[in-house]
Amino acid sequence: MQVVLGAAYERRLDEAVAHLIGVGADAAGQQLLDDAYDALPKRLAQAPRIGREFIAHNPEAPEVLAAWTAVRELLGDDIELREYILEEYLALYAIHRDCIHLLTLRHHRQCGFDFSEA
Template sequence: MSRRAAVRVTENFERNLDDIRRFLEEAELSSAFGDLLDLLFNDVIPSLEVSPQIGFDFLARAPQSIEADARIQALRRRLGPDSSLREYIVGDYLLLYTLSGERIHLLSIKHHRQLSFDLQALWLR
């Protein structure tokens, strides 16, 4: 039997969960936050533990500009040769995580509608 990956949550991931909770409350979908927690603890984390490469390699995309290429190269150097940055889309959520050996760090989570709900406020910044 192979070893399970150890999944850890970063402070940023916790802040993102707080943001999602507030977002869902404002959209009058408070019960959806409990559903998200169930999804994370019952499906996402167990899936990552047994199949850590389930997410798409985020840095495998072809950069569309010199600036993007430079940022991707900087991220690769920062991650190191045995680590990857991966994205995992599950339900209404996009997760970013790093995979390094048998360690997974959940970096970020967003509801797919968080950005699109308030574009006007973002444009005014």
């Protein structure tokens, strides 16, 4: 299955790595880069449903509904929205037809997902 890294995913990843480097955690920044750009896409290509179903764990929460709505506007209704725990980060991705879209990334302490590209 093809894995596509979305612009918001790459942007959030760049911000997370810049933050880690800014606080002197260069090794953690490099590990996050390796995991998010290399290991995770390979893992998802082999086992697309390895992440937990996103909407099921708290379907009434405003943050969950907002993310669900944003992804449906982006890709349409025929999606399976999942999240993968990547150390201290959550990667939101969608399975849409024969493609996996890595949509965005956030630290586990952040509230909601940011889909903006800028």
